[in-house]
Amino acid sequence: MIAITEQLIHDHLSKAIECARNESNTKLVSVVKKVRPIDPLIFYANGYRQFCKERFFWRDPNQQYTFVGLGRAYTLSSKEGSARFFDTEKQWKRFKKDILYTNNVKFPNGTGPLLFGGFSFDPYQKKDSYWTDFSNSKFVIPSVLYTEADGNGYLSINIKVSGEDNIQDHLKHIEELEGLLINQEYDGSSYSSPLLLTKEEIDVQRFTKNVQNATSLIQQEKIEKVVLARQLKATFTEAISTEYVIQRLLREQPTSYTFIFENENQHFVGASPERLVQKEGDYVFSTCLAGSIKRGKTRKEDALLGDELLNDQKNLIEHDVVVHMIKEAMDAYCMEVEIPMQPTLYKTKHIQHLYTPVRGKIKKGVTLFSLLKELHPTPALGGYPQKESLSIIRKLEPFDRGWYAAPIGWIDINGNGEFIVGIRSGVIERQQAMLFAGCGIVADSTPESEYEETTIKFNPMLSALGGIASGPY
Numbered sequence: 001m002i003a004i005t006e007q008l009i010h011d012h013l014s015k016a017i018e019c020a021r022n023e024s025n026t027k028l029v030s031v032v033k034k035v036r037p038i039d040p041l042i043f044y045a046n047g048y049r050q051f052c053k054e055r056f057f058w059r060d061p062n063q064q065y066t067f068v069g070l071g072r073a074y075t076l077s078s079k080e081g082s083a084r085f086f087d088t089e090k091q092w093k094r095f096k097k098d099i100l101y102t103n104n105v106k107f108p109n110g111t112g113p114l115l116f117g118g119f120s121f122d123p124y125q126k127k128d129s130y131w132t133d134f135s136n137s138k139f140v141i142p143s144v145l146y147t148e149a150d151g152n153g154y155l156s157i158n159i160k161v162s163g164e165d166n167i168q169d170h171l172k173h174i175e176e177l178e179g180l181l182i183n184q185e186y187d188g189s190s191y192s193s194p195l196l197l198t199k200e201e202i203d204v205q206r207f208t209k210n211v212q213n214a215t216s217l218i219q220q221e222k223i224e225k226v227v228l229a230r231q232l233k234a235t236f237t238e239a240i241s242t243e244y245v246i247q248r249l250l251r252e253q254p255t256s257y258t259f260i261f262e263n264e265n266q267h268f269v270g271a272s273p274e275r276l277v278q279k280e281g282d283y284v285f286s287t288c289l290a291g292s293i294k295r296g297k298t299r300k301e302d303a304l305l306g307d308e309l310l311n312d313q314k315n316l317i318e319h320d321v322v323v324h325m326i327k328e329a330m331d332a333y334c335m336e337v338e339i340p341m342q343p344t345l346y347k348t349k350h351i352q353h354l355y356t357p358v359r360g361k362i363k364k365g366v367t368l369f370s371l372l373k374e375l376h377p378t379p380a381l382g383g384y385p386q387k388e389s390l391s392i393i394r395k396l397e398p399f400d401r402g403w404y405a406a407p408i409g410w411i412d413i414n415g416n417g418e419f420i421v422g423i424r425s426g427v428i429e430r431q432q433a434m435l436f437a438g439c440g441i442v443a444d445s446t447p448e449s450e451y452e453e454t455t456i457k458f459n460p461m462l463s464a465l466g467g468i469a470s471g472p473y
């Protein structure tokens, strides 16, 4: 059912204005229309002139949901540390209770006042300047949202109203915004990649040392696993076009989630294969993804490498630690949990992983935010035990992960949504991209092989930035 039909928009808006007047408060009202599905990238590009630096994009690999958000009708942010999940949920609840005007209208999943954003990996890491625009939690309700849900298109317009507003102004504004669906400013050929000036792998020696230190801590049984990352800085001759990057990620990484979150100066972008948690009604889905090997140059070589990965003790241990922790977390929040005994393979253009999907039926009252708090960081991004591995990362890694390897995603007014971990990603600022890649260290890790693995993991972003990936891919 569509929330608001055209005839009802006038009525709905005027009631919202009246409500704002009675409460002497600003209200947010959401108008949703069913529209013919369009190319979401065109919508994103059309938003450049009016909403550049305030856009987001999301597409999951099943294409169950695609979102393009433009502008900011409402923003939530938190400076809290480990309480950032709870604080965000508290603000979201307050927004729904005090600010949102719905008049009991039902919204289709993924439409209306949708919240999109993310969290920092570790609020207690020192802050680096390229993450200035990102707080420990930052979420937006866009002014305009294009949703494609299971093949249906929707346009949601989120409008702030106050008691003195003139309804005609709002109706005119809605009409203008609808123009974004048809004014095609985007012509794929007009976007190109600027030339690469320099590509700098940062502090490889330090990474090598970190891996050695971590393996010896693991051999001494101080911890079981820790995920260590490194950075690569790519500098171009001109400002990077995010349209171009998203276009390439969509084309080259169809088995990953493509996302971007824009800010004033810094944009976080990537194509992650790793779901953290999805909630659909009473069901939740998580993914254990850890253990990696390169893709083969031929079908035969690829299958052999896949078999090697499925039988490799070092990678199976990396993977098992994740399965264990996620199962334990899900058991606490679910009435039943389904999880296969053995991993299978998950392939992306540049790499293949060990993969175990998890499905659970939640206990009453469990929310997406409570699951995020419980799960993040899983041993696929942090380590095990969680607390000890986080303090090792804090001590060894000489940089701020910011939103890299942290939850990013969406939640709608019905409480459904999905969060992934922001890996195979980077933060773009004008002509510079800072990329991140990490790997799970266990007792049998060697600096050389972990260096190789992280080199492969830079490739999705390097390739999207302009076809400059290294290696035989």
Ligand SMILES: C=C(O[C@@H]1C=C(C(=O)O)C=C[C@H]1O)C(=O)O
Residues within 6 Å of the ligand: 227, 229, 274, 289, 290, 291, 292, 318, 353, 380, 381, 405, 423, 424, 436, 437, 438, 439, 440, 441, 457
């Ligand atoms: C940390 C990253 O990836 C994680 C580490 C993996 C591994 O070490 O095998 C595999 C998938 C991800 O869970 C990354 O891509 O940056």
Ligand SMILES: [Mg+2]
Residues within 6 Å of the ligand: 290, 291, 292, 318, 439, 440, 453
């Ligand atoms: Mg690994």
